Each structure stands twice: as C-alpha cells, then as structure tokens.
C-alpha cells in the first residue's frame with residue numbers, strides 16, 4: 001500500500017504573533033510513504049528536488065531525516081517500530097527560508113504513515129507528534145489545517161487552534177532571498193527572557209491584528225503589524241529586511257512588512273495595486289546588496305494537508 005500527501009508551505013509569526021500565528025500558502029511538498037514488499041529491505045528515503053534547491057543535497061536520507069523521525073514517533077506511540085518503508089519527499093517549497101518546509105514534510109509523513117497504519121492517531125496526536133519534531137505550532141497547524149490559524153499550547157501539552165478570517169483583497173507577497181537561514185540559528189540569537197513592556201506591546205498588537213482581520217480593517221492592520229519580541233534581534237542577521245520595511249512604511253497600499261517565520265523571507269501585505277511595486281522594490285533592494293530574490297504574490301491556501309494517492 002502507498003499513501004501520498006500534499007502539504008502547503010506556511011508563513012508564520014505575522015509580526016506580533018510569534019510562535020502562534022501562521023498561514024498556509026499555495027506551494028506544496030508531497031510526501032509518499034509506501035510499505036515495501038521485500039522483508040528486510042529496511043527504510044529507504046528518496047528526495048525529489050522539484051525546486052532546484054541546493055539545500056536539498058544536505059537533507060539526510062537516514063534515521064536523522066525528520067520525516068522518518070516523525071513516522072518513528074507515530075509507530076512508537078502504538079508500540080511498534082517502522083521496519084520496511086519507502087519514503088519519497090518531493091520538495092517544491094524553498095528550504096531554510098522561513099516558509100515551513102520542515103513542518104510540511106513532517107505533517108505529510110505522519111499523515112501518510114497514519115493512514116498506512118489504519119489511522120491510530122487522531123488530529124491531536126498528529127499535531128502533538130509534529131510539534132515534538134518541529135518545536136512550534138505556528139507552521140505545523142496551518143500546514144495541517146490550511147487557512148490562517150492561531151494556535152496555543154496548554155500547560156498539559158494539549159493543543160488548541162482557531163482558523164481566522166483573512167480578507168480576500170489582502171495580498172501576501174512572499175519575498176524569498178537566495179540565502180539560507182536555519183530556524184535554530186535564527187532562534188539562537190533571541191534572548192531567553194523578554195521585557196515586560198515588550199510582552200505587553202506584542203499582546204496588545206496581536207489583539208489589534210486579530211480585530212483588523214475580523215473587521216477587514218487595513219488601517220488597523222497597519223498599526224498592528226509590529227513586533228518587539230523577535231524582529232528587533234533578527235533584523236541584524238537578515239540583510240535588507242529593515243530597508244524593505246522602511247521602504248513601504250508610508251505607502252498607503254502596503255499594510256505591513258514582517259519576517260516570514262524565522263526569516264530570511266519577508267512577508268509584505270498589500271492591496272492588489274501595490275503588488276508589482278512591492279516585487280520590483282524588494283528585488284532592487286536585495287540586488288543592491290548582491291542578493292538575488294524571488295517574489296511570489298499569494299492568496300491564503302484554505303486547504304491544509306490532503307491525501308492525493
């Protein structure tokens with residue numbers, strides 16, 4: 001038996017929603033898990049590089065592979081160990097760019113293996129296994145559920161999420177530079193503790209952001225898309241980010257500029273009139289720093305992970 005799952009990319013944080021807000025985007029990785037017929041053939045992991053991404057060469061194809069680790073956790077949760085499996089990972093989401101490529105393959109692997117096993121894991125168990133490997137919910141939940149999601153961990157480990165409204169006219173311009181930034185490195189520069197006033201700033205701005213989305217109020221969104229918990233530290237290691245943000249500060253058609261996840265991609269929210277200008281300006285700013293880039297304009301992907309085979 002063979003199961004294939006298609007899982008969207010994600011952009012997380014959205015400024016004040018550090019580690020809890022994320023959105024699915026219409027680019028996809030596909031993960032196929034197949035029981036091999038030959039006993040003793042072990043675990044075989046193949047990577048199909050659909051994006052011509054050099055980073056793919058460094059994805060482990062042994063037991064250190066995150067898809068394998070997630071599948072192993074699922075098997076272990078029902079007292080089994082994976083023995084003969086062929087795992088194929090077709091990558092289309094740019095790697096180490098803050099676009100949820102890891103979360104997508106983890107969710108895809110767990111869902112595919114779960115179906116092979118006769119669905120022993122429910123939604124809570126799937127998300128909990130994925131969190132154990134990935135660490136944070138802000139990419140995992142929208143990769144699984146699609147849409148624009150706010151997620152929370154409770155003290156007992158339980159996971160809650162809500163899908164939020166995202167106005168149709170708000171375009172998501174995902175600006176991807178040609179340099180990598182691993183999430184663990186981008187997290188390592190964050191302080192262990194935040195100042196009370198910075199926590200209060202983020203809480204109030206996250207509240208405003210949720211209200212702006214609910215009321216489709218772009219003027220409120222402009223005020224809300226600000227962060228004091230992670231971006232002030234990360235802007236020092238993401239070349240061009242603060243210049244891009246400053247460039248659009250007084251542009252009426254641009255509602256905000258934030259880091260996508262842990263970076264280095266940058267998310268610019270705008271109306272449709274600003275889309276070409278955003279793309280040209282961002283490419284120009286990065287090109288002046290000798291950085292090549294691509295800009296994609298997306299609407300939110302409302303579907304999460306889906307079985308395609």
Ligand code: HSE
Pocket residue numbers: 012013018019020136137138139183186187230261262
């Ligand atoms: N929220 C994470 C971070 C990235 O900013 O480090 C996505 O999980």
